[in-house]
Amino acid sequence: MSKFSWMFIFLSATLFIIGVHQAMVNGIGASYWIFMFSIAFLLAYQYFKRGKASGNGE
Numbered sequence: 001m002s003k004f005s006w007m008f009i010f011l012s013a014t015l016f017i018i019g020v021h022q023a024m025v026n027g028i029g030a031s032y033w034i035f036m037f038s039i040a041f042l043l044a045y046q047y048f049k050r051g052k053a054s055g056n057g058e
Contacts, residue, residue, distance in 0.1 A: 008045035012038050 015038035022031035
């Protein structure tokens with residue numbers, strides 16, 4: 001995996017942990033956007049991983 005792919009995984013995990021903390025402190029409504037960014041980084045990781053596997057190489 002490239003450093004670019006690891007960046008997506010680390011950001012996703014970090015945002016998820018921050019989101020859980022904020023959900024416990026402020027409630028799920030206030031931390032919803034943090035979870036959405038976490039999922040967005042996971043989807044971006046899957047997109048780039050699939051692109052390299054199919055040979056597009058972007």
